[in-house]
């Protein structure tokens with residue numbers, strides 16, 4: 131019997147021959163790059179006016195996908211990209227039912243490294259990465275970072291000056307690659323940029339380059355992108371774009387103040403994206419100089435579509451390149467940036483789940499340079515592809531985990547210029563947003579609104595709902611969605627409740643409110659200071675206190691309460707959150723918390739919990755794992771409408787001592 135390594139090597143040669151590489155070729159290096167909240171049309175090679183020459187060149191020399199799907203949200207896309215599984219299937223942020231690509235490739239003899247945003251449990255060095263630099267949190271200040279930065283497993287202090295996340299991620303990537311070469315191993319590098327996620331904090335030089343370019347407004351920019359996409363042949367045929375939705379006004383109907391604010395916001399987005407491309411340019415040049423570009427498979431994707439959540443309403447009285455300025459997202463520009471599609475981050479419409487997808491690999495790709503692949507693929511396909519190219523099998527067992535099967539399929543046939551064989555339908559789910567893609571057909575539900583049905587071959591932008599015309603297809607796909615949610619994802623029942631039967635407007639309270647003028651940021655001294663531990667209701671929740679109980683009247687959006695700052699004398703975690711709760715609402719419960727004042731809720735860490743909405747009182751105890759001192763806390767006991775009563779809400783330390791008690 132051959133030693134394991136030798137067998138893997140032979141398998142690699144065999145597989146290399148299958149995808150057309152020279153049998154003598156060494157195993158490829160892998161560079162996986164993930165952008166954060168990048169819209170489908172935000173790159174030049176996908177229709178944008180933003181300068182992205184590096185990615186455009188990789189696409190021109192490589193392969194582009196017109197139907198590459200993510201999960202529409204940050205952490206779930208990271209789970210799927212790393213594990214080949216749907217998020218819930220993999221054990222969500224804890225990854226208890228999965229292995230990561232770093233673990234699989236490390237076992238196969240690869241040097242593994244990551245830089246950037248993690249956003250999952252523990253840290254990358256606990257999941258197979260030999261080296262890691264970046265932040266564990268879901269978002270951070272580009273200039274000041276936050277307290278979750280780590281370097282190779284240890285806390286890392288962000289320098290006071292001269293720091294910028296997008297640049298630092300590539301600086302450390304280059305360091306790790308130098309080290310990888312000393313090991314003589316092939317390498318796997320995963321760079322997860324936080325750009326262009328909010329806060330919109332570009333570098334001054336990048337921002338000034340784009341000032342003035344967006345005064346034409348989102349109607350003209352979106353139309354220009356559509357025209358460019360058509361010229362690129364991006365979809366292989368013409369696509370009827372979705373029209374501007376009712377919740378976004380025509381640019382010319384906006385006030386001058388609003389137009390001024392919005393055009394500056396888009397300049398900030400463009401600058402953030404331009405910088406990602408510049409830094410990738412630095413990395414690609416390095417690979418070329420080292421002679422590694424030819425046999426490095428580069429994959430570029432985004433974790434979700436452009437983000438519409440305009441949470442701050444802070445206007446234009448400060449420059450976005452000042453570290454204390456934290457502009458939020460623009461719903462109007464999110465619509466333009468997701469051209470030609472509908473909806474946004476978190477929604478399972480194409481605007482939420484379609485990402486640019488670029489593969490560059492001169493030595494291995496057998497497609498003509500610049501080819502555009504029109505087959506639907508998904509982030510779950512990345513791990514099976516990398517494993518096949520590395521000549522290693524996907525493990526069936528892993529110490530301490532109960533592995534679920536991988537749901538993705540290897541994309542090696544596509545890289546070899548062929549087609550994928552039949553694949554199971556692609557399941558789509560984030561919170562109450564759902565969908566299923568099965569060949570040409572797709573069903574989609576916006577936040578548990580009634581199912582809609584589209585034929586994507588004829589109507590990629592989802593403009594003609596066929597649910598009423600083709601009920602038999604809709605019913606079949608809905609059944610398939612529920613079956614997969616239960617059998618493949620093993621999703622708890624709360625995710626699988628039937629959708630509403632009555633249609634109502636598709637709206638969200640955190641989209642830009644155009645009925646109001648953009649406000650300027652109040653001076654820091656004038657901002658309302660709440661006492662440590664003070665509770666406030668979230669925007670659409672009515673809060674009263676009766677008989678030492680919180681009574682929360684929830685509407686189904688923004689359900690719950692928040693505590694913006696806890697006592698500065700709190701001990702460090704881990705913590706326990708205990709409470710008694712009675713509910714006739716619906717949906718799952720969530721707790722979010724931050725460990726520094728720079729991170730804003732709901733960023734930071736989150737814990738999800740099952741709620742019994744049966745009208746009875748129940749006791750709950752949640753573990754909040756952190757070694758840091760908690761700064762802010764948000765408690766969402768439901769995600770649907772109804773009344774929730776909470777009493778004896780206690781934050782305790784690990785020894786059971788009560789640190790805070792409410793009401």
Ligand SMILES: [Ca+2]
Pocket residue numbers: 166167203204327433434
């Ligand atoms: Ca994201």
